[in-house]
Amino acid sequence: MTTPVHSQASPDPIAGIGLILALGVTQVAGYGALYYAFAVLAPEITKSFGWAPEWTYGGFALGLLAGGFAAPLAGRLIDIYGTRRMMSIGCVLASLSLFALSKAEGLISYYAAMIALEVVSTLVLYDAAFTALTQAHGANARRAISKLTLIGGFASTLFWPLTTALLAEADWRAIYQIYAMGYLLLALPLHALLLPRGLSMHAAKPSRPTDATAAGGYLAGASRRRAFVLLAVAFSLQGFVVSAMSVHMLALLQGFGFSAALAVTFGAMVGPSQVTGRLIEMLFGTNVPPVTTAWVSGALMPLGFVLLVFGGGTAAFAGLFAIAYGVSMGLSSIVRGTVPLQLFGPAGYGAMLGKLSAPGLAIRAAAPLAFAVMMERAGLSASAAVLVALSGVAALALLLLARAATTEG
Template sequence: MSGDLADASGGRLDQSPANPSAAAPRARSRLVIPALGLTQIIGYGTLYYSFSILAPAMARDFGWPTEWIFGALSGALLIGGLAAPWAGRWMDRYGAARIMTVGSLAAAAALIACALAPVGIAFVPALIAIEIASTLVQYGAAFALLVQQQSHTAQRSIVHLTLIAGFASTIFWPITTALHNALSWQQVYFVFAAMNLFICLPIHAWLSRLDRPPNETGNADGTTQSTVVDGSLPAAARRRGFILMAIGFALQSFVGSAILVHMLPLLGALGLGVAGVMVGTLFGPAQVASRFINMMFGKNLSQIRLAMISATLLPASAALLLLTAPSVPGALAFAVLFGMGNGLYSIVSGVLPLALFGSEGYGARQGQLMSVRLIVSSAAPFAFALLMENIGVSWALTITAVLGSGALLAFMGIARLSSEPHAG
């Protein structure tokens, strides 16, 4: 499918020299991915990755146990997931870039509200506001923007975007740590609010001027309106295909969230506490490496096959850790496989819905899928902790690997639907 999209895009670009006035819009369109990548790094860095570093100070100031702070985060993620379908429909109706502009303003306001919260009970609704704002500015919204502005090159653009945004944790963990060494967590959140307000907001506002909502015709700067992309899944199979895709993504979210949150205690329980730092240093680069490899060599790989590879790597990494513990080389291999699986999953969550169902209604579908992923992600750490406490770490990891394997079966089911001659 991606090859067809690239060819279609190429056809459009070949016609452009006949229209010199289109050169400036094309030059601006080349800045879309770097600009959007910057806002994704800031969005994930300020609204997500910084939380684990600042949480102990938050708990101390509010007089709460640290687990209460993370419990509040889980509840906020759940509510953010419930709000995601509405966000997706707004993106289809008004344009994703406009929704991201509003989201940047909401993110800044929510961060300020968190910083100003005098007690924990006032902090919780502000944290919920952060998670709702996150659904308006992070991957789901960014993918919808790329589909609306560049539908015939969106699959490739999503890969490039995730490659850039994959550095969010690498950049913001040390930034947050350095800021927190000099500032209180409240002051750090003020700095992060300023980043969303004075960097992300202007970029998203600029991006909103490059397109119009899907229900309007023409573009403000004279660029050609994006052509609708048809999905590869036959119409009669789309309902079943969407359910299978949602199940696959939900199971991958469970594995990824459960293991990532409990990475250090999990390694310690398996006798690998000394490997924790090394595993942590490999995880991020492995995510980026998988996206780079896919960008360079995955052009002829169908999106459903990419989904299958991603769904294979996550449970395989859990199984490898279980079978090799307490081997340090085994733990390092686990980190690479787990990081690569997560890296590819970020791509798949954006490109597979487009490949299967097309660009019409993409924002609403992303909102529904984002809701499933966020709800499962919010519950997974708690469920995994219960499993470890009641049946032991080995059985908890085994169950997680089995659940992850279910994602592979779901994507294999989609591939079968695609090949059924009677499905259309």
């Protein structure tokens, strides 16, 4: 039986800006190739196979579902074996999955490749990267997480236009092959050479407290369970909204009367807005509790949708929607890493992130297909109202969490 890598108690000397930059590059490439490219390539995939769009998005949904099931196991493996080993393995498997997707010849091979892609993504995207920073910095990883998400916010901004440009010169299969090779050549050396060799003592082994508050001020017992439920609800509902919008944002904006060119312009504003939100948090949020950042970011999302719905097709309100939504997304990525660290501590951090991802797996997986059907059958207004309601409930859950954490703190 392999012994867990708990031996390195001192931080790796590369655990500063070099580690953040390395992870930032691999997160931009990973999210771009494994996630954002699909939004651009999905219509071409549908046309290539000659089936209804539901089959294309159904494969994506099934992959997300499988990835959700795999997330807790991926988190435990990262806790046990360390991020250097598991993220290196993950990027090799992700590249192979991209190549397999490019070679899919029918429904079964397409669905198998999409499932494999989303399962191995759990070893290389944000949850794994946040764990790498926590293994390097322990309970002081908040600022490093903020810096990482600041870089990662450029993924959609870079890969949507890049994929669109490549599509003018090559088909979707060739593009996925380019991304498979590029991701492997870029990510594998960075993961294999620069990530922490093992675990800090802080991340080595989760404690089993029975009191309301564990040693170090972290939640335990009933307080821990309530916080977990509120976080899981918020992350799941926001996950539905973000998953749906990652595929259907341009269609939604065009449904409100904007031209394709304007819709792309507003969609392109989301990426810089994410980066702006993360930059503000990094510069000015050091003394703000992560749970406060959580409910503020949560509140911005429904506010943005309300501006879009009641803006009457006005470009200014659509622009404000893109900004509010983007800032909310940017902050929520930080929240996903920092709030569990604040409330539950660095012990067993990877497994905790995996468990938080699992409850909403079906919700997030169903979002692209469900929202497509919703827009077609129920109409634009009803679909937008669902986005307002779900993001509003998520914001309320985060507000309740912040109030409870303040009271218990």
